[in-house]
Amino acid sequence: MPAFKGIFQGKQKFVTVKAGAVQEEAPQGLWTKCGKCGGILYKKELTENLGLCNDCGFHFRLSARERMAITLDTDGFDEYDEELLTVDPLGFPGYDIKMEGARQTTGLDEAIITGKGSIDGYPVLAGFMDFSFIGASMGSVVGEKVTRLFERAARQRVPVVMFCASGGARMQEGMYSLMQMAKTSAACARLSDTRTLYISVLTNPTTAGVFASFGSLGDIIIAEPGALIGFTGQRVIEETIRQKLPPGFQTAEFALEHGLVDMIVDRRNMRKILGLLLAVHGGRRQDVG
Amino acid sequence: MINLTLEFEKPLIELEKRIQDLREFGVKRGIDLSDEIAILEKKADALRKEIFENLTPWQRIMIARHPKRPTTLEYIDLIFDEFIELHGDRTFRDDGAIVGGIANLAGRPVTVIGTQKGRDTKENIARNFGMPHPEGYRKALRLMKQAEKFRRPIVSFVDVVGAYPGVEAEERGQGLAIACNIAEMAKMATGIIVVITGEGGSGGALAIAVGDKLMMLENAYFSVISPEGCAAILWKDGSRAQEAAEMLKLTAPDLKELGLIDEILPEPQGAAHKDCRAVAGVIREAIIRGIDELSGIPQRRLIERRYARLRRIGEFAVREVPESNLAMVVSGNEDMSAKPDLPDLEEVVEES
Numbered sequence: 276m277p278a279f280k281g282i283f284q285g286k287q288k289f290v291t292v293k294a295g296a297v298q299e300e301a302p303q304g305l306w307t308k309c310g311k312c313g314g315i316l317y318k319k320e321l322t323e324n325l326g327l328c329n330d331c332g333f334h335f336r337l338s339a340r341e342r343m344a345i346t347l348d349t350d351g352f353d354e355y356d357e358e359l360l361t362v363d364p365l366g367f368p369g370y371d372i373k374m375e376g377a378r379q380t381t382g383l384d385e386a387i388i389t390g391k392g393s394i395d396g397y398p399v400l401a402g403f404m405d406f407s408f409i410g411a412s413m414g415s416v417v418g419e420k421v422t423r424l425f426e427r428a429a430r431q432r433v434p435v436v437m438f439c440a441s442g443g444a445r446m447q448e449g450m451y452s453l454m455q456m457a458k459t460s461a462a463c464a465r466l467s468d469t470r471t472l473y474i475s476v477l478t479n480p481t482t483a484g485v486f487a488s489f490g491s492l493g494d495i496i497i498a499e500p501g502a503l504i505g506f507t508g509q510r511v512i513e514e515t516i517r518q519k520l521p522p523g524f525q526t527a528e529f530a531l532e533h534g535l536v537d538m539i540v541d542r543r544n545m546r547k548i549l550g551l552l553l554a555v556h557g558g559r560r561q562d563v564g
Numbered sequence: 565m566i567n568l569t570l571e572f573e574k575p576l577i578e579l580e581k582r583i584q585d586l587r588e589f590g591v592k593r594g595i596d597l598s599d600e601i602a603i604l605e606k607k608a609d610a611l612r613k614e615i616f617e618n619l620t621p622w623q624r625i626m627i628a629r630h631p632k633r634p635t636t637l638e639y640i641d642l643i644f645d646e647f648i649e650l651h652g653d654r655t656f657r658d659d660g661a662i663v664g665g666i667a668n669l670a671g672r673p674v675t676v677i678g679t680q681k682g683r684d685t686k687e688n689i690a691r692n693f694g695m696p697h698p699e700g701y702r703k704a705l706r707l708m709k710q711a712e713k714f715r716r717p718i719v720s721f722v723d724v725v726g727a728y729p730g731v732e733a734e735e736r737g738q739g740l741a742i743a744c745n746i747a748e749m750a751k752m753a754t755g756i757i758v759v760i761t762g763e764g765g766s767g768g769a770l771a772i773a774v775g776d777k778l779m780m781l782e783n784a785y786f787s788v789i790s791p792e793g794c795a796a797i798l799w800k801d802g803s804r805a806q807e808a809a810e811m812l813k814l815t816a817p818d819l820k821e822l823g824l825i826d827e828i829l830p831e832p833q834g835a836a837h838k839d840c841r842a843v844a845g846v847i848r849e850a851i852i853r854g855i856d857e858l859s860g861i862p863q864r865r866l867i868e869r870r871y872a873r874l875r876r877i878g879e880f881a882v883r884e885v886p887e888s889n890l891a892m893v894v895s896g897n898e899d900m901s902a903k904p905d906l907p908d909l910e911e912v913v914e915e916s
């Protein structure tokens with residue numbers, strides 16, 4: 276963990292961690308409550324601690340930029356396709372207002388940031404989804420950015436690391452968004468044919484359309500501890516089967532037990548594990564930043 | 565007792581009943597009422613036309629979910645000359661919500677897969693109301709791989725409210741199974757024709773709906789989310805599903821207009837369940853036409869063409885970057901042009 280601490284404190288070329296960006300679980304003020312143990316945490320300390328609870332290790336949700344900051348080397352990130360902008364293809368009532376609100380609160384244009392950077396010196400094409408942007412739902416722009424990332428990776432033969440987080444498809448874009456599952460999966464299949472490594476990291480929560488497309492197509496699938504991972508929402512399942520769900524249902528640990536993911540990696544070890552995997556797959560290290 | 569009359573059909577059903585009563589009355593009394601009957605029949609025709617040519621999205625959904633809506637096996641029976649059903653995913657079990665096998669279509673072997681709803685309560689329980697578990701999707705994929713191996717085209721029938729939302733389905737990887745099917749279908753080295761005959765329920769439908777030709781029956785729907793689910797999210801009120809159905813653009817005519825399907829297959833007035841045989845004839849003819857078209861395309865080109873079809877789906881704008889910034893960005897990024905290395909779809913189609 277000390278190894279990463281410096282990333283937050285060191286020179287910040289691209290990282291702009293917004294004050295109170297862990298807003299989802301921490302509405303107001305300098306203090307926040309742990310979602311697992313109920314302990315009171317000083318927000319500044321929480322940020323310095325990779326968004327982990329000091330007492331129980333609960334993994335707080337991270338914004339895309341926070342995730343980038345603790346994952347990538349500090350020596351540069353070329354963002355891809357930031358010029359792609361969401362439109363309202365169906366004229367869906369309220370969509371424009373919802374988009375504007377999401378832009379305002381997150382400072383992002385869409386629910387994913389993609390680009391080229393490095394992890395422990397190994398070049399990667401990386402994607403970072405941001406759940407606070409309309410639940411990181413996948414509409415045309417998210418689908419297009421993911422697809423372009425896979426296509427670039429296939430051309431450059433550079434591994435992809437995708438930090439997934441999503442509530443599913445962006446229903447306001449109707450069938451355009453459902454078909455992004457097919458588009459991204461098709462691009463992912465092509466990347467696979469070039470024998471280029473794709474690591475999918477499922478963070479809290481990765482569900483529905485993203486889980487049922489590129490989220491599940493990694494050569495290696497990593498989950499963060501405690502992350503909600505599943506296809507159908509829990510309320511829908513409960514209403515269908517008219518039973519209480521078993522404890523721990525659809526958690527990362529449940530997914531591991533049932534053989535749906537390769538491993539659970541604590542956030543403090545994520546960079547190290549990703550670096551090892553990149554090395555094993557023939558990653559050529561550049562000067563470490 | 566299931567109500568087989570749809571709300572919007574009621575005036576028509578009443579009129580039809582009056583005609584029937586009048587006819588019986590005439591026969592019984594030996595009176596010639598043919599003039600009166602002719603007038604009423606003309607009126608009924610006009611009403612039928614009026615209703616079925618102006619169906620709202622919600623009315624179409626009601627038709628797509630009609631308990632008498634023909635099922636995949638009924639269509640298979642009418643469309644193909646022979647059908648040998650094959651079972652199981654070779655790993656866990658045989659999922660009755662997915663059917664599949666090898667069929668003969670006008671002298672040509674094809675692989676057929678599809679979701680299968682039941683006709684009555686007993687069959688519906690056996691078929692899990694047509695909602696597949698992961699092993700169902702894996703069974704479909706197994707049969708598709710078999711088709712690829714033996715160079716048979718694939719015909720997929722879709723009529724599913726959604727992948728089964730259950731504990732065991734999640735334990736066995738519902739999301740993974742769907743993802744694998746989509747990815748594999750995208751690069752399957754054989755032609756795939758998809759016919760959406762009833763409900764196209766989100767990812768559970770997409771898992772067997774990636775292909776080279778996407779056809780929809782006139783009153784089928786295909787949607788990212790059920791209108792009820794959409795209404796529940798938007799207004800916390802599932803009963804406003806009718807409004808959501810309008811907004812989601814999920815009918816065959818809507819999706820044709822959005823360029824997301826290739827062809828609408830017409831249903832008789834009164835919808836498919838009024839004349840299953842006629843609809844099967846229309847589907848059969850469309851499948852044969854589709855297979856003929858695809859069989860002329862070399863395998864490699866077929867896969868490229870399918871990728872290009874998927875690749876272009878999505879609507880977005882591109883922010884204008886000031887000239888000076890643009891130059892800077894381009895120099896810092898070796899592949900700004902993110903266009904896929906692919907021929908244009910029209911180009912491919914023309915060539916084929």
Ligand SMILES: [Zn+2]
Nearest residue numbers: 309312328331
């Ligand atoms: Zn805690």
